Amino acid sequence: MKSNFFTNEPEVSSLEIGELYIRYKSYAFSIAYRMLGSVVEAEDMVQDCFAELQSKPLHDIRNLKAYIAKLVVNRSLNLLNSARNQRESYVGEWLPEPMSNGGSANIPEETVQQKEMISYAYLVMLEKLSPMERAVFILREAFQYEYNEIADWLGKSESNCRQIFSRARRKLPDRLPTMEQNPAEYAVKEELLARFTTAFLSYDVSAMLDLLAEQPVFTADGGGRVHTVMRTMRVRKGVLALLTSRRVFTRLREREWVPTVINGEPHLALLERGQLSEVLCLELDSSGERIEGVYLVVNPDKLTSVST
DSSP states (O other), X not given: OOOOSOSOOOOGGGOOHXXXXXXXXXXXXXXXXXXXXXXXXXXXXXXXXHHHHHTSOGGGOSOHHHHHHHHHHHHHHHHHHHTHHHHHTOSSOOOOOOXXXXXXXXXXXXXXXXXXXXXXXXXXXXXXXXXXXXXXXXXXXXXXXXXXXXXXXXXXXXXXXXXXXXXXXXXXXXXXXXXXXXXXXXXXXXXXXXXXXXXHHTTOHHHHHHHEEEEEEEEEEOTTTSOOOOSOEESHHHHHHHHTSIIIIIHHHTSEEEEEEETTXXXXXXXXXXXXXXXXEEEEOTTSSSEEEEEEEOOGGGOTTOOO
């Protein structure tokens, strides 16, 4: 069954593969990054999909944008399913790969920085879902596709896709994190980030406690490459105890804390002798006045897409 997603596409036969890549690479990347939570894997996925297109009779593809999305989603599902054992054997907690400057240097369009960027907290939330739940949820929630379109892409029935979406939604918090960066909240988050930095570096325990929400979480990802906290810490006192412990505090206090834009939002890059050693991302609660999530990425393999 052929999709009818976009009826105003130019004649595919009149487009060269290079033109298609320029036109649709950011769209393909935005889907792949949401699916995989990895900048490197998403970039590889985009390259593979366009390489596959080179061998296709493009004049037979009526709706190319939909076809590209279908390629990306199904390839991502295959990769996630094949990587399941690898994720399960991952040392410690697994966090998504952060990125700055709107993505990689190969994807510079404004659409990535604005429309197609996704907040880090939203990526963390997506990790709660199975690969198929993630695919249906992303296509429905992030890209607003109809269930019949999603069913066509994934080779499932429309009712089945509705059930998968409902199951995914039940696994997630009632209040979803902000999906995209919100300019109105940017200055608020910058100010809270500055307060947190000051409180932490001056070891102001009272101020740090005031900044934490009632049920915050702290997750660190070293991937077995760097020694760090192995399990997620929950609740206010537990997170505070961890932040003020020698294990965390001593290590991070020695770093140079540099505010930087990550996933379109203000977060922190931590430098050791001028080199990036950690990324610290903070998630705010619904009030925008307290910290609900503290995510520390230490695995050097996941810092390659962050610049300071």
